[in-house]
Amino acid sequence: MNHLPLIIKREYLTKVKNKSFIVMTILSPIIMIALISVVAYLSQLNNDKVRTIIVLDESGFVQNTFKSSDNTIYNVLTNMSLEDAKTIVKETFSYGLLHINKSEDVDEVANSIKFYSEESPSLTLISNLESQLEKKLTNIKLQQQGVDVEMINASKIYIDIAQESFEGEKTSKIDSVVKLIFGGAAGYLLFMFIIIYGNMIMRSVIEEKTSRIIEVIISSVKPIQLMLGKIIGTSLAGITQFVIWIILGGILMTVVSMVLGIDMAQMQTPQQEVLQQAMENPAVNSQIQDLVNAFYNLPIINLIIAFILFFIGGYLLYSSLYAAIGAAVDNETDTQQFLLPIIMPLILAVYIGIFTVIEDPHGTVSTVFSFLPLTSPVVMLMRIPFGVPLWQQLVSLLILIGTFMFTVWFAAKIYRVGILMYGKKPSYKELIKWIKY
Amino acid sequence: MNNLLEVNTVSKNFGDFTALNNVSISVPKGSIFGLLGPNGAGKTTLIRVINQITMPDSGSVILDGDLLNDSHIKDIGYLPEERGLYKSMKVGEQALYLAQLKGLSKAEAKRRLNYWFGRLEIGDWWNKKIQELSKGMAQKIQFIVTVLHQPKLLIFDEPFSGFDPINANLIKDEILRLREEGATVIFSTHRMESVEELCDDIALIHKSNKILDGKLVEVKRRYKINSFEVGIRAINKSDLEQELSEKFEVSKANFKTLEDELKLNIKLGLSDKPNDLLNYLTSKGEVSHFVELIPSVNDIFIQTVKNN
Numbered sequence: 001m002n003h004l005p006l007i008i009k010r011e012y013l014t015k016v017k018n019k020s021f022i023v024m025t026i027l028s029p030i031i032m033i034a035l036i037s038v039v040a041y042l043s044q045l046n047n048d049k050v051r052t053i054i055v056l057d058e059s060g061f062v063q064n065t066f067k068s069s070d071n072t073i074y075n076v077l078t079n080m081s082l083e084d085a086k087t088i089v090k091e092t093f094s095y096g097l098l099h100i101n102k103s104e105d106v107d108e109v110a111n112s113i114k115f116y117s118e119e120s121p122s123l124t125l126i127s128n129l130e131s132q133l134e135k136k137l138t139n140i141k142l143q144q145q146g147v148d149v150e151m152i153n154a155s156k157i158y159i160d161i162a163q164e165s166f167e168g169e170k171t172s173k174i175d176s177v178v179k180l181i182f183g184g185a186a187g188y189l190l191f192m193f194i195i196i197y198g199n200m201i202m203r204s205v206i207e208e209k210t211s212r213i214i215e216v217i218i219s220s221v222k223p224i225q226l227m228l229g230k231i232i233g234t235s236l237a238g239i240t241q242f243v244i245w246i247i248l249g250g251i252l253m254t255v256v257s258m259v260l261g262i263d264m265a266q267m268q269t270p271q272q273e274v275l276q277q278a279m280e281n282p283a284v285n286s287q288i289q290d291l292v293n294a295f296y297n298l299p300i301i302n303l304i305i306a307f308i309l310f311f312i313g314g315y316l317l318y319s320s321l322y323a324a325i326g327a328a329v330d331n332e333t334d335t336q337q338f339l340l341p342i343i344m345p346l347i348l349a350v351y352i353g354i355f356t357v358i359e360d361p362h363g364t365v366s367t368v369f370s371f372l373p374l375t376s377p378v379v380m381l382m383r384i385p386f387g388v389p390l391w392q393q394l395v396s397l398l399i400l401i402g403t404f405m406f407t408v409w410f411a412a413k414i415y416r417v418g419i420l421m422y423g424k425k426p427s428y429k430e431l432i433k434w435i436k437y
Numbered sequence: 438m439n440n441l442l443e444v445n446t447v448s449k450n451f452g453d454f455t456a457l458n459n460v461s462i463s464v465p466k467g468s469i470f471g472l473l474g475p476n477g478a479g480k481t482t483l484i485r486v487i488n489q490i491t492m493p494d495s496g497s498v499i500l501d502g503d504l505l506n507d508s509h510i511k512d513i514g515y516l517p518e519e520r521g522l523y524k525s526m527k528v529g530e531q532a533l534y535l536a537q538l539k540g541l542s543k544a545e546a547k548r549r550l551n552y553w554f555g556r557l558e559i560g561d562w563w564n565k566k567i568q569e570l571s572k573g574m575a576q577k578i579q580f581i582v583t584v585l586h587q588p589k590l591l592i593f594d595e596p597f598s599g600f601d602p603i604n605a606n607l608i609k610d611e612i613l614r615l616r617e618e619g620a621t622v623i624f625s626t627h628r629m630e631s632v633e634e635l636c637d638d639i640a641l642i643h644k645s646n647k648i649l650d651g652k653l654v655e656v657k658r659r660y661k662i663n664s665f666e667v668g669i670r671a672i673n674k675s676d677l678e679q680e681l682s683e684k685f686e687v688s689k690a691n692f693k694t695l696e697d698e699l700k701l702n703i704k705l706g707l708s709d710k711p712n713d714l715l716n717y718l719t720s721k722g723e724v725s726h727f728v729e730l731i732p733s734v735n736d737i738f739i740q741t742v743k744n745n
Binding site: 010207217 | 522
């Protein structure tokens with residue numbers, strides 16, 4: 001008798017109807033969005049603060065250099081002593097005082113510029129000031145030496161090397177970034193999914209053991225059916241939760257940004273301010289076009305199919321191990337010892353994905369780990385956007401499926417014996433013995 | 438085919454440990470079969486073999502003429518000793534699920550559950566969670582789930598544990614009724630008085646081996662000791678006792694009487710007849726008590742286990 005659908009249905013409904021599951025499903029996106037909103041709001045608050053910077057220019061070189069913006073106002077003073085300027089800064093509660101010494105020599109001026117402030121100024125502010133001053137003073141020095149600045153500006157050349165593979169496929173620097181993001185997201189998603197829902201499966205197996213219903217159940221169904229039903233039912237519940245998170249998150253995001261008027265996309269941090277300035281650079285501008293191209297360059301269909309296959313394979317592989325662990329122990333505290341060897345390769349996979357695949361997506365390390373079954377789902381998913389030959393994907397998938405079948409067989413053995421064992425926590429040696437029972 | 442279940446020379450090892458060693462039992466159709474044995478003797482393993490939870494290393498199990506297979510799952514109802522239900526699931530949902538696992542359709546399961554819930558007067562539990570019920574209440578649900586699919590063979594492992602006397606009696610009556618309706622019952626317990634009361638056949642398992650089986654009456658006959666418990670009113674009790682002890686094996690007996698009688702257990706020789714003893718006794722005084730000592734299952738159990 002095939003009871004699999006019945007078991008899947010029960011597992012799914014119990015998970016989905018579970019109070020803490022419902023609370024988690026609804027609360028998580030709310031908390032996430034609330035957190036993002038708070039961060040966005042706070043950084044906006046920070047940005048709203050207008051900083052006034054007093055510039056005491058005794059040299060007269062940089063009079064018109066500083067342009068006030070929404071966040072920073074520059075007040076240029078002349079003909080005043082440093083002490084007076086300091087008093088003014090304190091009285092007007094200005095952020096700081098930029099002092100430029102009186103001298104005819106540009107180099108001397110450059111070496112004696114000082115910034116006075118109550119608190120130590122932010123790095124971005126200083127580097128911003130530095131770059132503006134450098135630019136101005138360089139120009140002045142060039143002029144002093146009789147160089148035509150206009151001419152220099154006019155003869156500036158921007159280089160952007162166009163990349164193309166032998167097959168004529170155009171790529172760009174931004175391509176790699178996009179690929180990395182896609183691969184990283186896919187690999188990380190799988191990692192999270194395994195950790196969250198693998199644990200859920202394990203707990204549900206332990207629950208059946210501790211509530212002692214297990215013997216009744218397996219007098220009606222084969223343990224392997226029960227195990228597979230559990231894994232599939234829990235995964236479906238997990239997918240439901242993920243979908244709800246995405247939908248709910250999307251809706252909340254829209255609502256919050258409309259109500260609070262926080263434009264998430266324009267969430268500004270000082271770093272982004274710098275980035276924005278860089279974006280005005282014509283070279284960067286053309287990269288937006290590259291970004292769009294990068295999306296089209298991704299092997300989308302390959303990516304989707306591989307994602308589905310490796311995701312399912314990897315998830316089933318790990319979750320059957322989780323189920324076996326649940327069956328081997330009596331309570332959750334005993335699981336630690338057995339969880340470690342499962343989580344280690346997972347974490348290893350993520351790190352290899354992040355550090356090695358970026359550096360060299362087709363190097364030895366990346367390639368080897370994208371074949372090893374416990375790391376292949378994550379590493380291969382990260383590699384695929386960079387273009388992996390089909391045969392490699394197929395071989396890796398075959399190894400994964402083979403291992404998966406072996407693991408399910410192995411886990412089912414442990415499961416079958418373990419669910420009826422109570423009392424002391426088994427050792428690895430005993431687990432091996434169980435296989436022979 | 439008189440036997441519903443035949444277990445033929447079943448052995449099962451767990452590593453170095455032998456749980457069952459060439460055990461054979463035959464359970465006649467329509468009987469209540471007592472499966473006895475000390476803790477750890479192998480009873481649960483045998484029951485799990487019958488339930489196809491554990492596969493035997495050798496030997497075979499035949500149920501209703503066929504070698505045990507998947508289709509027999511619906512023919513067996515099993516109430517394990519270690520029992521429980523999903524704590525956070527509602528009673529009704531849970532019972533429906535378990536019944537469906539035994540092959541009942543949802544509608545049929547619902548109909549039968551309504552009948553049983555009405556019968557045991559627990560209709561208002563349907564929407565309660567198991568964790569809200571007492572242990573005895575949960576046991577009732579478990580009992581219903583075990584018998585709901587009307588299996589040919591019912592296996593109860595300590596069915597009365599956790600029940601108060603009233604409910605234990607209720608369950609006992611239900612078991613007897615199910616037998617009337619044609620079910621065969623295997624009954625594993627340490628409560629010997631319920632074995633005396635209910636079982637037609639017994640098997641005793643000790644240290645992985647079956648050491649005794651057969652009809653309860655026959656087993657008792659085998660173990661009979663030809664002893665009689667006697668109460669007699671005599672003028673000179675010590676003289677009489679002296680006289681009797683020269684003829685028979687005599688020991689003091691202890692039972693309640695109205696007068697100050699001489700109370701003895703008298704063991705007859707193989708050729709002696711009870712009537713001769715009675716005649717002899719009536720000539721010595723007024724006999725108020727004359728009962729054959731039948732070995733209890735308890736005695737047989739202890740004696741057999743000790744001798745092995």
